[in-house]
Amino acid sequence: MAFEEFLDEVGGLGKFQILQIVLILPSLMIIVCQILLENFTVAVPHHRCWVHILDNATVSDNDTGLLSHDVLLRISIPLDSNLKPEKCHRFLHPQWQLLHLNGTFPNMTDLDTEPCVDGWVYDHSLFSSTIVTEWDFVCDHQSQKPVAQFIFMAGMLVGGFIYGHLSDRFGRKLILRCCLLQLAISGTCAAFAPTFLIYCSLRFWSGCSAVAIVTNNSMLIIEWTRSQSKAVILTLIACTFSMGQMMLGGLAFVFREWRTLQLVVSVPFFVFFLSSRWLVESARWLIITNKPDEGLKELKKVAHRNGMKNAEATLNMEGLRVIMQEELETAQMKTTVFDLFRTPNLRKRICLLFFVSHSMITATVQFSTIYFKYTEMQTVRVTLASVEIGCVAASNTSISVHFAELLPTLVRAKASGVDTMASRCGATLAPLLMTLAVYLPALPWIIYGVCPIIAGLLVLLQPETRHLPLPDTIQDVEDKKQFSRKVNEKDFFMKVTKF
Structure with missing residues (x-):
């Protein structure tokens, strides 16, 4: 948590952070198009x-x-x-x-x-061609249609776990650049896939890289941003996702041939890969993983871009060891996924966050099913759809802010990967709950309604993180109460002195 002092020295929200955001947000916008692509490329025409x-x-x-x-x-x-x-x-x-x-x-x-x-x-009045028309996935072969999206989601499940571990070990920027290139190649090749099997294989690799791009881009922003601005920045990221959804609708209206649409949302990642060389690795991660020299180098670079000329005099190894002594001692230890559940406070936070991510899916299924139930009531359907989108968007934004502020830098990418697995498991299990209707017709609806309510109540058990620095080590999480008290005392002292 002491890294916040360095952010104050080099600038917590200046020209560098704005440039970093400008380089990252376009790729987040297009990645949404990749994730939701099958809504159009697998459409079934008359x-x-x-x-x-x-x-x-x-x-x-x-x-x-x-x-x-x-x-x-x-x-x-x-x-x-x-x-x-x-x-x-x-x-x-x-x-x-x-x-x-x-x-x-x-x-x-x-x-x-x-x-x-x-x-x-x-x-062909709506779509000139889709995957369904390409390989005749209708009638007796209509069961093949959901396979494409399932394969992509399976790729996100595997990629979240593997690349989450690699991001904590080799860095956010390196893994991000690899995944941008992987998505650019696999997505472009998928537009020319001669068979459905090859197409599914390429979409699997696209899914693996897509989740890592979302996670690492977000971390490269928030780990360089001061505490007071994190919520605003993460809200901006959530709005970017919404803009990506609107963009996909417009692109699908213009490019109605599935191969062309696939190509249009894939080729830009070659540009994002080239522009990612100007991104700056997280100095917070470099220091926590026992690379203080490289961390200081990045801090000096940021100070220069933000015009903080006096900061370079204080950015030295001696000052780093004084301010971040505990973090440097922790950096000598290697972490694994099991460290997420080893200590009581971190284990509690992880389990609560995972339950909330499962519960988000049940809320979506509930709203979606009610939406299709009232097929003859257009006003009710539009109202329910608006409520669903608003609630899900607000919840996702809040969860993303809380998620980043609750988990330490040392295992943040690993936790994000495991959280992705939990949410995908929720997406798989949620439709299966409808099979419980054979025992009691109302039982699935009771579960769909109760789970989000329980999740909302369990969130109250999480600690408040507003305006607190990001935790860097697992020990920061375990000492959260003590640190919060120190921060409040420091803020009070600064206000009184200024007065």
Whole structure:
């Protein structure tokens, strides 16, 4: 926590921090497009079976007389229960007798039908092509559709755990640059994938790198920002995510071919990889991991960019050892994921944060299910959607602020990776709760409603972190009460002296 004194010396929110934010926020905006990409690239357009007399280009008008398209469709494709053309079946032979029924609809079950053995015809008015139309993931093959998004989420699950550990060991900037290049290559190659298997493999690697990009970019911002400005900066990051969602909608409207859209949201990461060379590694992490010389070098660089000319005289090894003696002693020890649960205070914080992240998913499922339930009530659906988005956005922003302020620098990336695993497990389990309806129809809804309420109450057990420095070591977390008292006494002394 003593690192805050150095931030005061070099500038806690100056030109350097603004430049760092300008370099980072665009990549966070586009990464949201990558995460939500399957909402558009895996869209299912209207479709029907391919029919010879309708869709064969060699069939001339003389072959079918002067019959219109709608008439040919009526004798070729049966109607479903909503009197719409069937999506997965066609008549075995053209049913010419249907032309003489004058608007009446016979019992279709008495007519011979067959599956779409010759393929499908898709409506291209909304999307010129999607993964579904590319590989015909409809009817008997529609179960393949969710696989793409599942593979990407599985990649985020694995990447959060692996890259979280690597970020705490090798640095935020190095792992970030590797992941930017990995996402640029895998995302661009996915736009040219010849088979679905290759596409899924590339999306898995994109998911692995996407979660590390979000985590490391955020840490490179907050670990260089003073305590009083962290909440504002993290709120700005959350707003950037929302802007990314809006941007994806606009891009999907302009680029309606899935390969083009995939390429558009992937190529910019080559630019982000090149521009990331101007990012500055977290001096807080360098010092905590026993690299004080490199940490001082970065601090001097920041002081120069912020115009703090007098700060370089105080940035020396002797002053560092005096101010951060406890942190340098802790830096001699190596940490693992198990250190997150070794001490009581840190274990309590981690467990509470993980439960809140699971509970966020249940709240989303609850709102989403109610949204689809009221299909005929447009006003209710829009209102529920607005409430859902507002609540989730506000909760995510608050959680991100609290998460960063509760966990020490030494294991912050590891904790973020494990938290990602917890939230993905929640995303997997939440839909399965609907199976409990066989025992009691209201039971899933009770769980969906109670979990967020419990999570909201459990947050009250977490300590208040407003305007407190980021903890750097596990010992800082265990001594939180004592440190908070010292900070308050110091602030009171400074105010009285100024008065």
